[in-house]
Amino acid sequence: MDIAYWIVAGLLAAFYVYAGTLKVIRSRDQLRPMMAWVDRIPLPAVRALGTVEILGAIGLILPPLTGIAPWLATAAAIGFVLLQTGAIAVHLTGEDRRIALNAALIATAAVSIWLTTGL
Template identity: 40%
Template sequence: MNSTLWIVRVVLAVVFLASGTAMLTLSRARMIARLGAWIEAVPIGAVRLLGALEVLAAIGLVVPPLVGIAPMLAAAAASGVFLVMVGAIVLHAREREYLQVVMNLALAAMAVFATWGQLAS
């Protein structure tokens, strides 16, 4: 179970680090091309804030359990990822981006597993 939990944490961290970094560094036009049309429906300040939160979540998923300091922060980060995915599911469903809805459901399920795994250990 520990190996599976680490794999899920790392996959989530990589996805959220990449997405968050893109939201923090790319222009709106490049974000739309890379992340999708939903960027047009959200104010740029909110997109940048979401990017910062995603980068922090990526760090929180891996660093605390890796160094053994406050490992329960990983459960908090995974819970935050779940909440972000719920919002993403709603946003993508509204935009009729159903492939993204499926991907967000998968990421939300992984976040639930990561939260449960951290709390159970």
């Protein structure tokens, strides 16, 4: 199960580091083609969301890697499930109805939770 966790968590972390970094460093105009919802959210909130994504990615990888507070990986994965649940709500309340990626991220984070708890 360790190998499966590292594959799932590594892919999830890579996605969130990429997406979070874009939200932190790019302007609203640069984000708009990829993320139609950015006009409905204040830019500081978009930046904060990107920071949370980067920190969550670190939480998936660093605690199990170091053996210090490995429960933080489970907490990070739960946070990603909640984050994407909110993202689906934002997409559905706006004109952008594309939620397939969000659903896939929820499923991937749920698998990560399962792998960290060993159920």
